[in-house]
Amino acid sequence: MPDPLRFLVAESELPEDREKRRRSAGQSSGESYVETLCSLVPDATCDQVKPAEEDSPRQDAAGIARYDAVFLCGSPLHVYERTPEVERQLDFMREVFRSGTPAFGSCAGLQVATVAAGGTVRSNAHGHEAGFARRIAPTEAGRTHPLLAGRPAAYDAPAIHGDEVEQLPEGATLLAGNAVTAIQAAEIRFDGGVFWGVQYHPELSLREIAQALRRQAETLMEDGLARTPDDVEAQARLIEALHREPxxxxxxxxxxLDRQVTEARTRQTELRNFIDRLVRPTRRERRGSGA
Structure with a gap:
């Protein structure tokens, strides 16, 4: 039998945010990602790293190259605030590119890869996109790109973010967008590496989206998406109920919503496409070349 796939999950929540998420959702963003990946590839080996933290061991290209894929989680950090934590994230992503290991990122993962390759990120021009990104439409390039294989001409996806990619780096390909966030999916090629990313969250359950709304209730009211905490709670309860009875x-x-969101398998389309259409073929090429 072939060796199991080896995945590296990069979690960029700082300890305080990690514990806050565990208290509400029951697990950190990295732990949630690992759970989803193990459901998609049950025999995969999943390791976690925390590149934003000062005392976390540094990951170099040679070490990263021992993995078949790297996954970058969402994060409350703002990539345009060039703090030491953000700089460590960017250094990690540049090593990922240099390693040639296929990488996937959702939400802040797309933003980190964008800035690491020379693009820019900003606060959302249209305010928060919270709960679900609506009517995402593939571009002409996206309609034939393997990342979005199986997606219709317009679809919704779980999403909650206050930042967005402003400009993709040179040589990147825009794959999808909507009226709120122009860059919803992209491919970035940089320094020998390939990254596929989305601004939304194919890895999250509906329950986790409900909890994310609760954690950001104050911000959602400031943005005019809800008038009272009860409004946020009512929406979160509906989403939780759908999680229990999809x-x-x-x-x-x-x-x-339709099956693009309510069915877990369809909701996870981009993750499955990344694994089946980029990670597995790249692994075969590497094995064939003796790399």
Whole structure:
């Protein structure tokens, strides 16, 4: 039998944010990512690193190259605030590119890869995109790109973010966007590496989206997406109920969702495509060349 795939999950929550997320969602962003990856590839080996933290061991290109894929989680850090934590994230991502290991990132993961390769990120021009990104449309390039294989001409996806990619780096390919966030999916090639990323969260369950809304209730009210904490709570409860009973058409109707979100397998489309259409072929090429 072939060796199992080896995944490296990079978690960029700082300790305080990590514990806050564990208290509400039951696990950190990295732990959530590992759980989803293990459901997609049960025999995979998943290791975690925390590149933003000062005392975390530095990962270099040679070490990263021992993995078949790298996954970058979401993060409350703002990439345009060039703090030591952010600089360590960017250094890690540059080593990922240099290693030639296929990489995938969601939300802040896309933003980190963008800045590491020379692009820019800003605060959302249209305010928060919270709960779900609506009517995401593939570009002409995205309609034939393997990352979005199986996605229709317009689809929704779990999302919650206050920052967005402003400009992709030179040579990157825009794959999808919507009216709120122009860059929802992209491919970035830089320094010998390939990155596929999305601004939304194919790795998250609906329950985690509900908890994320609760954690950011104050910000959502400031942005005018809710008037009171009760408004946020009502929306979160609907989403949680759909998580428990995804077959309930009445809940999906009230939330304006279809199977692109309600079905876990469809919701995780980009992750499966990345593994099947980039990670596995790259591994075979590396094995064939003796790398």
């Amino acid at each position: 077959e309930r058409r009445d809940l999906a109707w009230r939330l304006g």
